[in-house]
Amino acid sequence: MENLPFDELYIITSWSSPAGMEHELIIKRTRAGLDIARQLGRKGGRKPKMTEGKTESAKKLLASSVLPRT
Template sequence: MFNIFGSLAQFESDLIRERTRAGLEAARARGRKGGRPAKLDEKQVREVRRLYWSRMMTVDQIAAMMHVGRSTVYR
């Protein structure tokens, strides 16, 4: 009896995984992408890198200027 319930639970889990994967692929086909939106665009990232490597400003100053956290600057 427990084996039957276990195999049904495994089958249901496989179906959920398959439907989730199909949904994600369909969303990608429509041009959607998952995850949190980026805080900085490419131009801002280049500016942060330029300021960081030139040592003109501290990380705290760069973060305040870009309205992001210190970890975002380091990332």
């Protein structure tokens, strides 16, 4: 940035401030939305692919050191 002409440096500087403010606004809104969702009993993330029974079977296999069939 030390070799930039004054005009280009001014443009970069003047655009970076609103961009930073917008970034902070997006973060605040996202966190507020997640907090409201938590209060409503919702949580994010994927639904588990394995059922409780499959999970227990996998834990038993790991504990007994038996390799699963492929």
